[in-house]
Every structure is written in structure tokens, then in C-alpha cells.
Amino acid sequence: xxxxxxxxxxxxxxxxxxxxxxxxxxxxxxxxxxxxxxxxxxxxxxxxxxxxxxxxxxxxxxxxxxxxxxxxxxxxxxxxxxxxxxxxxxxxxxxxxxxxxxxxxxxxxxxxxxxxxxxxxxxxxxxxxxxxxxxxxxxxxxxxxxxxxxxxxxxxxxxxxxxxxxxxxxxxxxxxxxxxxxxxxxxxxxxxxxxxxxxxxxxxxxxxxxxxxxxxxxxxxxxxxxxxxxxxxxxxxxxxxxxxxxxxxxxxxxxxxxxxxxxxxxxxxxxxxxxxxxxxxxxxxxxxxxxxxxxxxxxxxxxxxxxxxxxxxxxxxxxxxxxxxxxxxxxxxxxxxxxxxxxxxxxxxxxxxxxxxxxxxxxxxxxxxxxxxxxxxxxxxxxxxxxxxxxxxxxxxxxxxxxxxxxxxxxxxxxxxxxxxxxxxxxxxxxxxxxxxxxxxxxxxxxxxxxxxxxxxxxxxxxxxxxxxxxxxxxxxxxxxxxxxxxxxxxxxxxxxxxxxxxxxxxxxxxxxxxxxxxxxxxxxxxxxxxxxxxxxxxxxxxxxxxxxxxxxxxxxxxxxxxxxxxxxxxxxxxxxxxxxxxxxxxxxxxxxxxxxxxxxxxxxxxxxxxxxxxxxxxxxxxxxxxxxxxxxxxxxxxxxxxxxxxxxxxxxxxxxxxxxxx
Numbered sequence: 001x002x003x004x005x006x007x008x009x010x011x012x013x014x015x016x017x018x019x020x021x022x023x024x025x026x027x028x029x030x031x032x033x034x035x036x037x038x039x040x041x042x043x044x045x046x047x048x049x050x051x052x053x054x055x056x057x058x059x060x061x062x063x064x065x066x067x068x069x070x071x072x073x074x075x076x077x078x079x080x081x082x083x084x085x086x087x088x089x090x091x092x093x094x095x096x097x098x099x100x101x102x103x104x105x106x107x108x109x110x111x112x113x114x115x116x117x118x119x120x121x122x123x124x125x126x127x128x129x130x131x132x133x134x135x136x137x138x139x140x141x142x143x144x145x146x147x148x149x150x151x152x153x154x155x156x157x158x159x160x161x162x163x164x165x166x167x168x169x170x171x172x173x174x175x176x177x178x179x180x181x182x183x184x185x186x187x188x189x190x191x192x193x194x195x196x197x198x199x200x201x202x203x204x205x206x207x208x209x210x211x212x213x214x215x216x217x218x219x220x221x222x223x224x225x226x227x228x229x230x231x232x233x234x235x236x237x238x239x240x241x242x243x244x245x246x247x248x249x250x251x252x253x254x255x256x257x258x259x260x261x262x263x264x265x266x267x268x269x270x271x272x273x274x275x276x277x278x279x280x281x282x283x284x285x286x287x288x289x290x291x292x293x294x295x296x297x298x299x300x301x302x303x304x305x306x307x308x309x310x311x312x313x314x315x316x317x318x319x320x321x322x323x324x325x326x327x328x329x330x331x332x333x334x335x336x337x338x339x340x341x342x343x344x345x346x347x348x349x350x351x352x353x354x355x356x357x358x359x360x361x362x363x364x365x366x367x368x369x370x371x372x373x374x375x376x377x378x379x380x381x382x383x384x385x386x387x388x389x390x391x392x393x394x395x396x397x398x399x400x401x402x403x404x405x406x407x408x409x410x411x412x413x414x415x416x417x418x419x420x421x422x423x424x425x426x427x428x429x430x431x432x433x434x435x436x437x438x439x440x441x442x443x444x445x446x447x448x449x450x451x452x453x454x455x456x457x458x459x460x461x462x463x464x465x466x467x468x469x470x471x472x473x474x475x476x477x478x479x480x481x482x483x484x485x486x487x488x489x490x491x492x493x494x495x496x497x498x499x500x501x502x503x504x505x506x507x508x509x510x511x512x513x514x515x516x517x518x519x520x521x522x523x524x525x526x527x528x529x530x531x532x533x534x535x536x537x538x539x540x541x542x543x544x545x546x547x548x549x550x551x552x553x554x555x556x557x558x559x560x561x562x563x564x565x566x567x568x569x570x571x572x573x574x575x576x577x578x579x580x581x582x583x584x585x586x587x588x589x590x591x592x593x594x595x596x597x598x599x600x601x602x603x604x605x606x607x608x609x610x611x612x613x614x615x616x617x618x619x620x621x622x623x624x625x626x627x628x629x630x631x632x633x634x635x636x637x638x639x640x641x642x643x644x645x646x647x648x649x650x651x652x653x654x655x656x657x658x659x660x661x662x663x
Contacts, residue, residue, distance in 0.1 A: 003068060006056025007147040010097075013049035013104075014137040016042050020130035024123035028196065036119060039126035040111035046133065047101075047108035054088075054101045057146050061088050067153035070094060070146045076159040076577060078548045086170035087160045092294060092310075093146035095173060099290075100136045102177050106185040106210075107133070117206055124192035125185070132184055135317045143310045159548060159577040168228030172221060176248060179218020180286045183255060185210050187283035190276045191325055194332040199276065204266035207279070209636055211262055215255045216632035222248050223625030231585050236518070236596055236613045238621060241390045246369045247289030250362050254282040257358040260351040267413055268342055273333045274355070280329060284322045285362075291318050292369075343415040350408025350416075357401045364393045402456060402507065405500055406463025410470070424466050425459075432459030443515065453511025460504030464497045495635025499628045506624025512593075512617035519612040522603065532614030534595060535559050541608070549573045551584070554608065558588055558595050565590060570610075572599045592619050 020042035027035025060068050061084045064077045074091045075084055088094040107129040114122045140146070189207045193199040225248070230238040239245065258278040265275045291314045342348040368385045376382050406428060410421035436455025440448055471493075472485045517532040528537045539555040553571035557564055570586030585598040593616040600609030 002056050003060055003065065003147055006053040006060075007145070009049045009053040009056070010137060010141060010147075013046050013053070013100075014134060014141065016046045016049065017130045017134040017137060020046065021127050021134055024127040025195070028120040028123050033119065036123040039123040039130075040114075043104070043107040043111040043126050043129070046130070047104040050097075050101050050104045053147075054097055057094060057097060058085060058088050061085065064157065066155070066157055067149055067151065068146075069148045069150040072150055072154055072157045074160050075157040076548050077156060079159065079165070080547055082167065082170055083160060083165045087164070089173050090160050090164045090169055093140070093144045093148075095177075096136065096140050096144050096294075097146050098174065098177055099181060100133060100140065102174075102181040103129070103133050103136065103184055106182060110185060110210075114206075118198060118202075120196050121189075121192055121198050121203070121206075124195050125188045128188035128191040128195075129185060132188070132321065135320070139310075139313050139317065143313055156577075159575060162549070162573065162575040162578055162580045162582045163232060165575075166228060166232050168224060168232065172224040172228050174221075175217050175224055176221030179214050179216075179221050179255075180248070180251065180289065182210065182214025182217055183251060183279075183283045183286050186214065186258070186279045187325070190279035191328060193276065194328050197332070197335070199272050199336055201266050201269045204262045204269075204275065208259070208262045208266060211255065211259050212632045212636045215252070215259055216629045216636075218248070218252050218255060219625055219629045219632070222252060223622050227622050231587055231596075232582075236585075236598065236611055236615075238618075241368075241387050243369045244289070244293055246365050247285075247292050250365050250369075251282050251285040251289065253358050253362040253365070254278060254285055257355045257362075258282050260354050264348045264351050268348055270342065270348065271352070272336050276333070277329060278355075278359075280322075280325045284318075284325070285366075287314075287318050287321060291315060342413070345411065345418050346416040347408060347411045347413050350404060350411055353404060354401060354408065357397055361394055361397050361401075364397065365390065368393070399456075402460060402503070405460060405503070406466060409464070409496065409500060410467045424470050425463050428459050428462035428466055431462060432456060447514040450511050450514030453514070454508055457504045457508035457511060460507060461501045464500035464504065468493060468497055491638035492635045495631045495633070495638070497631070498634055499631030502624045502627030502629075502631055504624070505620050505627055506622075509617050509620030509622075509624060512620070513615055515616050516618075517614040519610075521610060521612065522607040523610050524605075524607045529612060531595065531612050532616075533560060534565065534590075534614065536595065536597065536612060541602075541606075544571075546573065548577065549575045552599075552602065552608075554586075554599060554610075556586060556597060558590075566595075568595065568597060570597045570599050572602075589619055592617050592623075594618050 020039055023035045023042075024037075024039035027033065027038070057070070059065075060071050061075050062081065064071065064075060064084075066072050066075075070091065070093050074087045074094070079087070089098045107126055110122065110129070111126060186207055189203070189210070193203050225245070226238045229240075230236070258275065261271050261275045261278055264271045291311070294310055294314055368389050372383050372385050406425050407418075407421055410424050411418070432455040434455075435458050436451045439451035439454055443451070468486070468489065471489065472482050474482075519529060519531060521529055523529065523538045525538050525540045528535050535558075537557045537559065539557065542553045542555065544551050544553055551571045551573040553569055556568050556570065558566050558568060566588045568586030568588045571584045572581055573584060574581045583598045583600075585596055587597075588595045593614065596613040596615060598611050600611065602608045
């Protein structure tokens with residue numbers, strides 16, 4: 001009964017979404033507040049209905065209801081509970097249901113937290129959001145029904161793909177979807193602004209928090225996916241320029257540009273046309289990623305579906321929303337009034353420079369991802385565009401962004417002092433250069449680019465806080481006064497510094513991998529192998545039985561100077577129902593670096609193939625992503641950007657001088 005009501009809830013949600021997509025816009029055009037007011041309650045009802053359907057599917061998986069095809073194909077009665085739950089979105093149908101659930105979450109959030117927003121803007125935004133929901137609810141009900149029955153019901157399921165039976169899967173897709181789908185509400189804001197003609201600094205102030213939320217979750221989702229692939233696939237890498245990885249990177253790049261562009265629009269009411277275009281582009285790239293994953297045009301460990309019917313349906317959605325939004329943009333953009341002016345040497349100018357390079361990076365990744373598909377469809381020729389292309393094209397464009405980031409952050413709004421900003425960064429630049437020089441000298445034979453990358457990372461980390469230091473510290477200023485100034489700074493200033501410093505931390509982790517060590521050897525029990533500053537010794541081979549798998553584990557001792565540091569336990573698991581084997585890498589984190597060992601095939605002489613890595617500072621890659629997301633959260637906590645709150649009215653009596661607000 002619960003399963004049937006879940007399906008009916010989706011049908012009712014579609015009906016509510018259709019009403020929400022029509023009546024509010026009609027109401028705003030006719031000046032009927034009653035019809036426009038339908039948007040908010042409809043968005044909340046839609047969220048409740050889709051949420052109920054999602055809970056019903058979770059219930060079916062947890063109780064092993066094998067009368068559902070979705071449960072049969074992706075579950076097993078003996079599977080651990082965490083994988084029964086994560087298996088809900090470990091398949092095409094369930095993941096699409098999660099997709100529309102998050103879509104409804106953002107719609108309901110705007111409906112309930114949009115205080116201070118103009119009624120027509122909120123109504124039109126929720127109506128556009130309902131257009132998207134209607135399209136994907138139709139897609140689910142007609143091509144991807146998660147509640148499809150299988151009668152007679154089998155006694156046992158076919159288990160979940162063993163690669164996906166990992167705690168990372170319980171975290172990665174929801175985070176990624178909160179980012180992907182989160183940009184839908186930004187798209188809806190942009191379309192609503194074009195429909196109503198309401199595009200000003202207030203619009204940018206309402207949009208920026210939602211951009212921050214989506215960007216923060218997408219940052220965490222990409223980082224979690226990177227780490228999941230790193231320790232689950234057993235390849236020892238964290239980014240492979242896989243087309244589906246690129247599909248998540250492109251909206252992140254466009255979203256980062258949008259975040260900075262919206263700051264300029266809020267501050268100077270400039271870049272209106274460009275900001276709206278970026279809002280459309282970012283969600284369009286999210287839709288493109290959805291198409292790539294689910295159309296069958298790509299073969300990847302990340303892809304779900306190969307049904308051409310689904311691919312054609314999503315392509316139609318892609319065409320309607322991207323084509324329709326761009327047509328609306330082309331119609332309304334020429335009518336938008338130009339905003340405030342600013343000097344090229346200013347924080348606004350630096351953000352424009354940042355936008356140009358970020359969008360160029362995005363275009364580079366888009367070209368490398370889609371060119372092989374276009375070439376194959378036109379000529380039948382198959383080519384592979386991999387890491388060499390992206391490293392040679394993406395890197396040289398992204399490096400100037402990193403170099404200019406602290407400099408732009410130190411410039412004043414409207415008109416900046418380039419020499420003064422450069423002087424404030426002298427300490428950061430000198431320390432970064434000195435570190436690079438020392439590392440290149442001390443680590444003889446090591447890659448020079450690695451030392452330069454670490455030096456650039458230090459420059460970014462220190463430079464991120466240079467502007468704050470200039471506003472807080474001063475010659476002869478007491479510590480108490482400096483602390484008071486630091487506390488009084490806007491949280492958005494601290495959030496910006498943290499996010500930029502996080503990029504530096506990630507860069508340091510990426511650069512330091514150049515000093516890593518790799519060994520591919522066949523090892524036997526008792527054998528010792530040198531691995532960078534450590535030695536690893538194989539103990540023995542152990543056979544174990546799990547709830548739905550069997551495994552061969554190899555306990556390995558890691559020593560430094562003959563002293564035992566830690567023991568790791570890589571294994572190779574076999575899942576009999578799926579008749580698949582997966583590698584579970586053994587990883588030991590030591591001083592921000594990692595010893596990483598994954599197992600291969602076992603031989604008749606008792607030896608087993610192993611890939612061994614020493615990766616110095618590799619954990620900083622993901623620590624940096626966490627710091628970036630933390631910076632977004634800190635900025636979001638700033639009352640000026642907090643959702644649903646207008647700015648606090650100025651006091652009547654004179655206020656003490658406060659530092660200038662930063663981005």
C-alpha cells in the first residue's frame with residue numbers, strides 16, 4: 001500500500017506543479033494577487049508530495065520489497081542497511097527521484113524564506129521552478145518509474161553494483177545534486193527577472209545566497225566524488241578528466257564566475273546582462289551533465305542509463321529550457337538599463353577579469369568533453385581526449401586566475417590603487433617565492449613545477465588574508481583593538497578569505513603529488529618493499545566472509561626507520577550475486593600524506609600484484625575543498641546575505657566608523 005501511495009504522490013505532485021507553473025504568472029500579468037499567491041503554498045505541497053514518494057521508495061528498499069523492479073535490480077536482503085538506503089539513489093530511477101526532491105526543496109525554501117522579496121518576483125520564480133519540476137516529473141512517470149512492479153516477485157534481489165557499495169555513495173550524490181539542482185533556483189530567479197523586468201541590486205542580493213548554497217554543496221560533492229573514486233576504484237588517482245567528472249566541473253566553474261559577477265551587480269548594479277547569462281549558463285551546464293550521465297552517449301563508471309528513449313526525453317528537456325531561456329534572454333536583455341561604472345583597476349575590474357578567465361576555462365573543458373562525441377556522431381571516428389589535452393589547455397588559463405586572486409581581493413571597490421595592493425601582497429609573494437626556491441634546491445631531482453606550485457599555493461593562502469590584515473592591523477595598534485576590528489569585520493570578508501585560502505590549500509596538495517612515489521610489484525608474505533620514506537611489509541593473506549561478499553585481505557605493516565607506524569588492510573572483495581570483484585584500497589594517513597596500497601591478481605606461487613603509492617600532502621586536496629565550502633557558509637551567515645532577512649535599518653544616532661564592507 002505504501003508503494004502505491006508513493007506512486008500516486010508523484011502523480012499528484014505533477015498536477016500541483018502544472019498548476020504552480022501557470023497560475024502565478026497569469027496572476028502577475030493580470031495583477032491578481034490571489035492567483036500569484038498560489039505559488040508559495042503550491043511549492044510547499046509539491047515538496048510534501050515528492051518527499052512522501054521518496055520516503056516510500058526508501059521504505060521499499062529497507063524492507064526488501066522485491067515486488068518493485070527497482071528494489072530487485074539494486075538490493076539484496078543481506079545487504080547492510082546503509083547500502084540499502086544509499087541504493088535508493090544508486091540507480092537511474094531512484095537518483096532521478098532524488099533530483100526532483102531537491103528541486104522541490106529549493107522551491108519550498110524560496111516559498112517559506114523569501115521575506116522581503118517582491119511578490120511578483122517570488123511568484124514568477126516559483127512558477128519557473130515548477131516548469132522544471134513538471135518536465136522532470138513527466139520524465140520519471142513516463143520513462144523512469146521507480147515504483148514499477150515485478151510480478152511474480154522474486155525471493156531475492158540482484159544486489160547493488162559492488163563499486164557503489166561504499167559509504168562515499170551515501171554522501172556524494174546528495175551533495176552533488178544539492179549543487180547541480182541548487183542552481184535551478186538561480187536559473188528560475190534569472191528567468192523571473194527577465195519575465196518581470198525586475199533586475200537590479202535587490203535582485204542580486206536575493207540571488208547571491210542561493211548561488212552560495214549551490215556552489216558550496218557542489219564543491220563538497222565534487223570533492224567527495226573525487227575521494228570516493230580515489231579509494232574505491234583502486235587506481236590511486238583522484239581526477240581523471242572523465243567526461244562525467246567534467247560535467248560536474250563545468251557548472252562549478254560557471255557558478256564561481258556567477259558568484260563573483262553577482263557581487264559586482266549587487267555593489268554597483270553593473271554587469272546585469274552578464275550575470276543573468278551566467279545564471280542561465282550554469283544551470284544549462286547542470287542539465288547537460290544530467291543528459292551525459294543518463295543518455296547512454298558516454299561509457300563511464302559514473303553513468304546510469306543506456307536507454308535511448310530516456311536520452312531523447314532529456315535532450316528535449318535540455319532543448320526546451322536552454323533554448324527557451326536563451327530566447328527570453330535575447331528578447332529582454334537589450335531593454336535592461338546599464339548600471340554603475342567603475343575603473344578597470346578596481347575590485348570590480350578584477351572580478352570581470354576573473355569571470356573572463358573562468359568562462360574560458362569552462363569553454364575549454366566543454367570543448368574537450370563534447371568534441372569526441374560530436375566527431376563520432378558526424379564521421380564515425382572515435383578519438384579520446386584525456387589528461388594531456390586538459391592539462392595543457394586548462395592549466396595555463398587557470399594559473400593567471402590564481403596569481404590575480406589575492407591582488408583583486410586587495411583592491412578597493414570602484415577605483416583601486418594597484419601599487420598599494422601589490423605592496424600589501426609583498427610578504428605573501430616573497431614567502432611563496434622563497435619556499436619554492438628552497439624546495440627546488442633541497443629536493444634535488446624533484447620536479448621544478450612541483451616546487452613552484454607549492455610556492456604559489458603559499459602565496460594564495462597568505463594573500464587571502466592580506467586584505468583583512470591591512471584593515472585590522474596597523475603600526476602601534478594594541479592587540480585588543482585589532483581583535484575588536486577583526487570581530488567587527490563583515491563575515492562575508494572572512495568567508496571570501498577562507499574560500500580563497502582553501503583554493504591555495506587544494507593547490508598545495510595537488511602540487512605535492514609531484515614528489516610522490518609509485519611501485520607496482522608482485523609481493524609475497526614476509527616481503528618488504530621501500531616506498532618513499534617508509535618500508536612496507538606483507539604479513540599474510542587472510543580469507544574473510546562479509547554479509548554479501550567474500551574477501552582476500554592482506555595486512556601490511558608500515559614502518560619508518562624500523563619503527564612500526566601503522567598497519568593497513570587492503571583487500572579484494574568478490575560479490576557472488578553480481579559475480580563481480582572490487583578492490584578495497586588500504587590507506588594510512590601520515591602527516592597529511594598517505595600510504596596507499598591496492599591489490600591486483602593473485603598468482604599460483606602465492607604472490608599477489610600490488611600498486612603502492614606514497615602521496616605527500618595529498619589530503620590537503622580535500623581539506624582545501626572543505627575550507628572553500630566553509631568560506632561559503634561563513635559568507636552565508638553574514639546578515640547582509642542571509643536568506644529571508646532584509647538589511648537592518650541604520651540607526652538614527654551617529655555610529656562609530658566601521659571598516660568598509662567587502663565581498
